[in-house]
Amino acid sequence: MERSPVRPSRPETDAAAPQRVLDALRRDIILGALRPGARVTEAALAATYGVSRIPVREALRALEAEGFVESKPYAGSTVAKIPLDDAEDLFAVRGVIEATIARRAALRAAAHFTGEAPSTEWWTARRALAAILDDGDRAVAADALADLPDLNIRFHLGVAELSGSASLAALLRQISGKIEWLYAADVDNRGKQSWGEHRLIIAAIDAGNADEADRLMAGHVGSSQRGYMERFAAPDGTGTGAVGATGTDAAARG
Amino acid sequence: MERSPVRPSRPETDAAAPQRVLDALRRDIILGALRPGARVTEAALAATYGVSRIPVREALRALEAEGFVESKPYAGSTVAKIPLDDAEDLFAVRGVIEATIARRAALRAAAHFTGEAPSTEWWTARRALAAILDDGDRAVAADALADLPDLNIRFHLGVAELSGSASLAALLRQISGKIEWLYAADVDNRGKQSWGEHRLIIAAIDAGNADEADRLMAGHVGSSQRGYMERFAAPDGTGTGAVGATGTDAAARG
DNA sequence: CGCTGTGTTATTGAATACAATCACCGCTAC
DNA sequence: GTAGCGGTGATTGTATTCAATAACACAGCG
Secondary structure, three states, rough: OOOOOOOOOOOOOOHHHHHHHHHHHHHHHOOEEEEEEEEOOOHHHHHHOOOOOHHHHHHHHHHHHHOOOOEEEEEEEEEEEOOHHHHHHHHHHHHHHHHHHHHHHHHHHHHHHHHHHHHHHHHHHHHHHHHHHHHHHHHHHHOOOOHHHHHHHHHHHHHHHHHOOOOHHHHHHHHHHHHHHHHHHHOOOOOOOHHHHHHHHHHHHHOOOEEEHHHHHEEEEEEHHHHHHHHHHOOOOOOOOOOOOHHHHHHHHO | OOOOOOOOOOOOOOOHHHHHHHHHHHHHHOOOOOOOOOOOHHHHHHHHHHHOHHHHHHHHHHHHOHHHHHEOOEEEEEEEOHHHHHHHHHHHHHHHHHHHHHHHHHHHHHHHOOOOOOHHHHHHHHHHHHHHHHHHHHHHHOHHHHHHHHHHHHHHHHHHHHOOHHHHHHHHHHHHHHHHHHHHOOOOOOOHOOOOOOOOHHHHHHOOOOOHHHHHHHHHHHHHHHHHHHHHHHOOOOOOOHHHHHHHHHOOOO
């Protein structure tokens, strides 16, 4: 059957395609299936995921903005270098961002005690957080440690949504991707003892105790940082171990 | 009227087109030419800039990642709401990021005293910074205050490059865009007295004095924050003025 | 008179087609 | 033997075209 003369194809719109490719690619990079320096060509990815190059392009550009790939015009994209040197600084900044988020979430909860009605988005975020906490507890009980990294990210992003600050949530999203990348570079998770701290943080937020939420979250991130530093022990001498004035300030405050 | 059968056009590749559209759009949003809530359609922008919808798409997606526009599938893009409520938190986080950057830049300079040779990129960044400082001084002398906001951004991003931390530089880039947006929402610059502090910061960095660089940069951002807060004085009561434990901690440290 | 359902329109999403550039390889000259 | 150089292939960048969805207006009905 001949086709109509000016219709060489039939574009099938699938608005979720770029998101799928983006998530899959980012997971592959963070988990190490794609090593730093590896070339990622649009055509290959398009064939892999069964879509055209256009959605693949979108995903690659998003990953470039997130810092996971590097692109040069007409020269293609490669997986970026893992920011190992930035580890301590990233933890320090993350500590401040997360503590600020926790504080703000608690202030928002406190406002609910003084008569202000919780918004719909707040309830949605709070319910999602409860589900995440339950899932994490189940995973800990079943020793399904492989599920914890993903749940951990979702917990922290959930708190960010609870805080209502889109700007801080965006910053956290950007930085936590990098940190998960650091972790997955050698080990896949930092054990389950830190999961228990999550309920304490949520309790402080629910109670509207801003100082306590700030302090607990800072300590939570700080112990995470210490666990990382003990494991990888800064083989290079770029001042690590002495740079900690800001870092420990943020992590050990309170 | 039939057209030539298989050649309806001739794509002219211009790899810089998305960047041009991105920069122009972001400037229009930050400077207020495009108000929050305004609809931005791909076709209109394509006509405006004389390119196809594809580069416009790329620019819009990048702006979405940066938080300046919001998009819904098949529904179009609108300019996002100015994050006024996040102002204090954004300043707090920016203070920590910038102080960390200054500290790291100073540590890098200190390494040069102990025998490590400066890299080519370091020299390039240092030279660019010197030029920016001179340009700013000239602008201050000529009372060309309109040039200061742009020079200010370039100064801070230049220090980020000097620090050598691509991750922190990316975070700063994201957050400083938001802060400039806040400023430009009502006033265009915060005067010229703060420009003089820049040379002091660079002097501390060049001397390799990490604590001093950290302290000066934190104070610099802190006074910027205080200037903003005095001007806009939180008309809404979202806890502003009491949220400052983290904020003032980062801003007034030292 | 208000509301709902439907048709229309405008706008985005994706697939294909073509142009421009870069990287690599072999070749030639010294 | 090595450095410089041109050709060739591969890959990205953009323009056009068609499909699908959302927003909107209007007519019909309660």
